[in-house]
Amino acid sequence: MAGVNPGFRVRPMSEFDVPAVMELERALFPDDAWTEDMMRSELAEPTRHYVVACPGGGPASESGDGASGGPVVAYAGLRAVPPEGDVQTIAVDREWWGRGIATALLRELLGQAYTRGVHEIFLEVRSDNPRAQDLYRRFGFTDIGVRRGYYRDGVDAIVMRCSAPAAAIARTGGGEQGEVLEFTEPDDGAGGDEERL
Numbered sequence: 311m312a313g314v315n316p317g318f319r320v321r322p323m324s325e326f327d328v329p330a331v332m333e334l335e336r337a338l339f340p341d342d343a344w345t346e347d348m349m350r351s352e353l354a355e356p357t358r359h360y361v362v363a364c365p366g367g368g369p370a371s372e373s374g375d376g377a378s379g380g381p382v383v384a385y386a387g388l389r390a391v392p393p394e395g396d397v398q399t400i401a402v403d404r405e406w407w408g409r410g411i412a413t414a415l416l417r418e419l420l421g422q423a424y425t426r427g428v429h430e431i432f433l434e435v436r437s438d439n440p441r442a443q444d445l446y447r448r449f450g451f452t453d454i455g456v457r458r459g460y461y462r463d464g465v466d467a468i469v470m471r472c473s474a475p476a477a478a479i480a481r482t483g484g485g486e487q488g489e490v491l492e493f494t495e496p497d498d499g500a501g502g503d504e505e506r507l
């Protein structure tokens with residue numbers, strides 16, 4: 311379930327979060343953004359687990375209604391059909407890059423995958439997105455193939471697999487699921503802006 315830390319919390323995405331999530335989606339995936347309908351149907355699927363990260367500490371809303379806490383600055387989604395699963399998406403507002411938010415979200419997805427009996431997790435990542443690839447490799451994802459011209463602009467997808475979600479969580483901080491992480495405020499929009507995906 312949702313992790314809590316002093317500066318951020320990770321909680322389940324609700325339908326009320328969709329407009330804010332779609333703003334991030336369009337900004338971070340300008341060529342491949344999902345439509346709002348796609349996002350809403352993903353959210354409605356019981357085989358999915360979507361989470362958001364919001365600045366502001368304190369306990370997660372019990373209702374998970376998205377009405378409390380700071381603005382949504384990141385989101386991620388898992389498809390879990392045991393024994394397999396997929397990381398459907400993960401994205402962080404540029405101003406908040408490099409502060410461990412994607413790490414926290416991925417840990418949450420992998421923990422949920424483990425809980426649901428998923429033993430192998432797959433994902434596709436753009437071959438020109440080393441930042442995301444590094445993130446996945448830190449969790450023990452390995453390259454297992456390439457889908458040529460997979461993306462709309464012709465860029466290849468690297469297919470990656472993680473065979474041990476529980477070990478992956480331990481590898482990225484040696485902590486328990488829901489480990490408390492420290493986050494810092496962004497420096498007036500300077501954080502990570504130089505990165506290009």
Ligand SMILES: CC(C)(COP(=O)(O)OP(=O)(O)OC[C@H]1O[C@@H](n2cnc3c(N)ncnc32)[C@H](O)[C@@H]1OP(=O)(O)O)[C@@H](O)C(=O)NCCC(=O)NCCS
Nearest residue numbers: 338400401402407408409410411412413435441442444507
């Ligand atoms: C890829 C992406 C999700 C990474 O998000 P992020 O929040 O910046 O990732 P993290 O901060 O968890 O980890 C990335 C870096 O922060 C570092 N980091 C981890 N925890 C940290 C912390 N607590 N404080 C500071 N830095 C930290 C990591 O070591 C890593 O360092 P590096 O950049 O030198 O490799 C983000 O760049 C993004 O949204 N990109 C656009 C969308 C996208 O491409 N999504 C992936 C689709 S497959």
